[in-house]
Amino acid sequence: MSTQPKTFLTPEQYLEIERKAEHKSEYYQGEMFAMAGATFAHNLVVGNTVRELGQQLLDGPCVVVSSDLRVRVAKSDLYTYPDVVVVCGPPHLQDGCFDTLLNPTVLVEVLSPSTEAYDRGRKFEHYQSIESLREYVLVALDRVHADLFTRQADGRWLLSSARGLEDSLTLESLKCHLSLAAIYRRVEFTPPATASE
Numbered sequence: 001m002s003t004q005p006k007t008f009l010t011p012e013q014y015l016e017i018e019r020k021a022e023h024k025s026e027y028y029q030g031e032m033f034a035m036a037g038a039t040f041a042h043n044l045v046v047g048n049t050v051r052e053l054g055q056q057l058l059d060g061p062c063v064v065v066s067s068d069l070r071v072r073v074a075k076s077d078l079y080t081y082p083d084v085v086v087v088c089g090p091p092h093l094q095d096g097c098f099d100t101l102l103n104p105t106v107l108v109e110v111l112s113p114s115t116e117a118y119d120r121g122r123k124f125e126h127y128q129s130i131e132s133l134r135e136y137v138l139v140a141l142d143r144v145h146a147d148l149f150t151r152q153a154d155g156r157w158l159l160s161s162a163r164g165l166e167d168s169l170t171l172e173s174l175k176c177h178l179s180l181a182a183i184y185r186r187v188e189f190t191p192p193a194t195a196s197e
Contacts, residue, residue, distance in 0.1 A: 011077055018070075018079075019097060022101050027079040035081065041141055041187050048081045048183045049139070052084060056176035060117045062088040062105065070100045073106070075129040084108035084137075086174060102133035110139045124149070128157065130194070134173035146186055 008030030017032070023031040038046075044065055053064040061083035063133040064086045072079050072094055079100065086106035107127060109119040119138060127136055128151075136149040136157075142152055149157040162169050170178040184193070 006085065007122065011079070014180070015097075015100070020101070020151065023133040024068075024081055026081065027077075029077070033071055038110075039112070039141075041189075042083075042110050042112060042184075044187055045139055045183055046108075048185050048187075049084050049110075049178070050145070052178060052182040053084070053171075053174070057086070057174065060088075060175075062086055062174055063091075067139060071104055071130075072100050072102055073126045073130055074102065078123075078126045080126075083110045088173065089134075104130060105132055106135045106137065107133065108137040108139065111141055113142075115185075135171055137169065137178065138191050139183060143189065144180055146178070146180060148178075 004035070008025075009027070009032065010030075011027065012024075014032055018027070024191070026035060047085075050064055050066050057064055058175040059115050064084060064148045065087075067081045067083050070079055070081055071085060082104070085101060085104050086105070086108075087103060088102060088105040091101055091104075094102060109115070109123070111119055124136060128131055134151050134163040138147045140146065144163065144164050144165055146169055147161045150160065150172060152158055160169060162180050165181045165184065169179045172179055
């Protein structure tokens with residue numbers, strides 16, 4: 001067991017390190033957490049989602065970007081990289097580096113076995129404190145399935161699910177639809193292991 005005390009970083013120290021780093025890390029409560037690489041299927045779903053939303057948002061006030069844009073959750077001082085980010089209207093950025101967004105409208109996370117519990121639980125708790133956030137989408141990678149959480153006027157979150165390639169989710173804040181056939185285009189699912197394997 002290590003006797004070395006943990007080194008806690010301020011958000012400013014984290015940003016200074018992160019902006020020079022070759023690999024992305026998230027930040028929470030004084031600690032940096034390295035992000036693992038994503039699978040081909042994960043990247044394909046992210047790309048398909050960006051393309052599908054981007055086509056529908058071409059002429060409106062909203063823009064979609066992928067996971068290289070950092071988002072800060074101010075109330076908990078979480079710095080994270082959602083898989084897909086949509087911002088409507090002028091983006092509010094933390095500082096003159098223009099790489100940390102404060103006002104996302106829609107966030108999308110593509111679930112992996114190692115992140116699903118966090119994305120559905122604690123991370124969603126953090127995201128709910130972002131006043132500008134209207135919708136949160138979780139996309140499964142082990143099957144055709146997506147969950148959409150929509151913020152209601154009273155602050156509650158309403159869950160809608162889509163389970164087949166013929167289904168789509170309606171993103172009310174963006175006035176568009178997210179077709180599961182589009183986001184899973186060319187994705188091949190790995191068959192589950194059998195008991196004899």
